[in-house]
Amino acid sequence: MRRLKGKTMSDIKWAFISTAMASLVHFILRTIIGRELGSDGLGVYTLAFTIYLLGMQFAAFGIGSALTKYVAEFLEDRLTIDKYISSGLTSSIITGTAMGLVLFLLAPHLANSIFHTPEMEGMIKLISICFPFIAIQKAVLGTLNGFRKMRRLAFLNIVQNVSVVLISAVLVLSFDMSVMGAIIGLVVPTMIVGLLSPILIRNHIAFASLWNGPALRATTVFGFYIVLGNSIGFLNTQMDNLFIGYYLDPSEVGIYAVAVLLAQTMTLIPTAIQYVTAPMTATLYGKGDVKGVRRLFFSTLKKSLIMSAVSxxxxxxxxxxxxTLVFTDVYSTSYVPLLILLVGYAISASYGAVGATLASIGMVKVSFRIHAMCALFNILLNIMLIPILGIVGAALSTAGTMIANFIITVSIVKNYLSRGSKNECKSDSAGP
Structure with a gap:
């Protein structure tokens, strides 16, 4: 038992280091952009980065999450695991390439018709090139998470994020390349790290299984609902930026981005914990221990909620x-939206510690439906509130959606996990 707890704490530590480093370097980078290029420059970068993050959801197609589940579930079956990993890499390359092509073709429309910022066209096209590499890296990260090899996972994330901030900072500050320099600094490390990342799981890549039909089908179907749910969930947190960019101007996006950046620090610890609870949940569920899943879910959620409230x-x-100290007085108007966002993030971030529970027990369709319903609610709120209240309206929309999502999801998970066995849970979640 002590060894198990020691392993769990070590995994959380490395997951936290990974997520904290990612947040820190992007905080530093946005601080540099905000101070050097002003709120307009920060706004343009935020819009481009939002597209990068959204495309990332589709490029990876949920393959990483699928591999986390299947690797953890079949942990003692090396042959089955290798089939899933090898086929998952194949799927990720296909989906990443397809998403990159779609974004490349949509770049003129997004830049000129949606955001009314022609300079973004080249940035979006550049971002689209790195999507196949993002998908490969996500598959590798999902595999490492399933094996709970958190040191390797942290190493991969740290190398990429540190490279991003260093290259971007040099191009912006020393070569005066403005926002395009920051985008190049984002894309180049992503491509290099993505290309090299399979080295970390090379012992589990079986060339004979790169096109294994059943494994390809399982990871793709599972990933389909994951990507839909995750993408809609992502939109629920990024919808505000997109609507501000549409209704207002890049300067307002930049000011609001500061509020979001600070509010998102709330997710650091819960995200780190989820790296551990996701494979633990899949393993427990694979053994048929639904009561164990329930204990893990509510115990973790309770502690995470307390931490989030304090933070x-x-x-x-x-x-x-x-x-004032970091971003200057120009961004002081971001404080009121920040206060509103903190309410939503305090509740939503706490669920992040167990956010992969539905996926880990195979209920990806349920997760997708919840996210879809909340996305519609979020869109309506943004359309109603942003034209009237500006960035304050965006904050109200996001916070309200986060709270609604939390209440609905926890209620549904509680209902499912109150079932006595794995089979009852499966039967209750059957159907399209």
């Missing part, structure tokens, strides 16, 4: 000084 309170007090 939100501290941020609410400290943020005015942080905004």
């Amino acid at each position: 939100a309170s501290i941020l609410a007090v400290a943020s005015p000084y942080i905004i």
Whole structure:
């Protein structure tokens, strides 16, 4: 038992280091862009980065999450695991390439018709090139997560994120390449790290299984619902940026981005914990231990909710000084939206610690339906509130959606996990 707890704490530590480093380097990068290029430059970069993140959801096609589930579930069956991993890499290359091509073709429309910023066209096309490499890396990360090899996972994330901030900072500050320099600094490390990442799982790549029909079908079907659910869930947190870019201007996007950047620090610890709870849940469920899944879910959620509430309170007090010190007085108007976002993130981030529970027990369709319903609610709120209240309306829309998503999801998970066995849970979630 002590060894198990020690392993769990070690995994959480490395997952936290990984997520904290990612947040830190992007915080540094956005601080540099915000100070050097102003709110307009930060706004353009935020819009481009939002497209990068959204495309990432589709490029990976949920293959990483599928591999986490199947690797953890069949942990003692090396042959089956190797089939899933090898076929998952094949799927990721196909989906990543397809998504990159779609984004490349849509770049003129997105830049000129949606965001009314022609300079973004070249940035979006550049971003589209790295999608196959993103998909490969996501498959590798999902595999490492399933094996709970958190040191390797952290190493991969740290190398990429540190490379991104260093190259971007040099191109922006030393070569005066403005926002395009930051985009190049984002794309180049992503491509290199994605290309090299399979080295970390080379012992599990079986060339004979690169096109294994059943494994390809399983990872693709599972990934289909994951990508739909994750993409809609992502939109629920990024919809505000997109609508601000449509209704207002890049400067407002830049100011709002500061509020979002600070609020998102709430997700660091819960995200790190989820790297551990996801494979643990899949393993418990694979053994038919639904009661164990229930204990893990509610115990983790309760502790995470307490931590999130404390973190939100501290941020609410400290943020005015942080905004002025780090981003200058120009961004002071981001404080009111930040306070609103903190309410939503305090509740939503706590669920992040167990956010992969539905996927880990195979209920990806349920997760997708919840995200879809909340996305419609979010869209309606943004359309109604942003034209009237500006970035405050965007914050209200996002926070309200986060709270609704939390209530609905926890209620449904509680209902499913109250079933006595794995078979009852499966039968209750059957159907399209």
